[in-house]
Amino acid sequence: GAGVSQSPSNKVTEKGKDVELRCDPISGHTALYWYRQRLGQGLEFLIYFQGNSAPDKSGLPSDRFSAERTGESVSTLTIQRTQQEDSAVYLCASSTAGSTNEKLFFGSGTQLSVL
Amino acid sequence: SQQGEEDPQALSIQEGENATMNCSYKTSINNLQWYRQNSGRGLVHLILIRSNEREKHSGRLRVTLDTSKKSSSLLITASRAADTASYFCATAQGAQKLVFGQGTRLTINP
Numbered sequence: 639g640a641g642v643s644q645s646p647s648n649k650v651t652e653k654g655k656d657v658e659l660r661c662d663p664i665s666g667h668t669a670l671y672w673y674r675q676r677l678g679q680g681l682e683f684l685i686y687f688q689g690n691s692a693p694d695k696s697g698l699p700s701d702r703f704s705a706e707r708t709g710e711s712v713s714t715l716t717i718q719r720t721q722q723e724d725s726a727v728y729l730c731a732s733s734t735a736g737s738t739n740e741k742l743f744f745g746s747g748t749q750l751s752v753l
Numbered sequence: 754s755q756q757g758e759e760d761p762q763a764l765s766i767q768e769g770e771n772a773t774m775n776c777s778y779k780t781s782i783n784n785l786q787w788y789r790q791n792s793g794r795g796l797v798h799l800i801l802i803r804s805n806e807r808e809k810h811s812g813r814l815r816v817t818l819d820t821s822k823k824s825s826s827l828l829i830t831a832s833r834a835a836d837t838a839s840y841f842c843a844t845a846q847g848a849q850k851l852v853f854g855q856g857t858r859l860t861i862n863p
Binding site for chain 2: 642671673679680681683686694696727729731739741742743744745746747
């Protein structure tokens, strides 16, 4: 596609439910990032995928959070047993390679609201 | 902890004035990037400055980098209402992970 696509754009869920967020990176981009942004705050790194290497999961806040990526394509971020503190915008980004000399292309994010 | 910290947290100026935002970081870097975010959604890359560069221009944007002070500044000249957004610096933490600061919220008043 032309850009990074995220779905859904908005998700409202009840506390305790599981949610799955999807990210379609730009075709050919080997690196994919997930970030979380609470209202009025900066971006909080969650997880990073680069090709077939083991992902960098150092930013995942708890074992309720997990993410998968199939090859160099779609990624899903799953939050189990959601809590109100999980309410935030979840942003996905991709880049052509794993080097930090590359700029990131961001999707429009998923606004998650946990009631 | 955040690698990059922007200053000020919020800035409000009149249209036509120049806006300056600063970013400080803690460890050595290969490069530093600036991004813009409108309406709290996706970020857009503005400019990348490498550690061996001291200044870089792109249109009305001017970025400086002082590695001895571990700081960078973003200058927007002749500001426009459309420049209203949040601006973030990003630096590499480790080999591959980009870490963003808290951002500067810029408001351009007509």
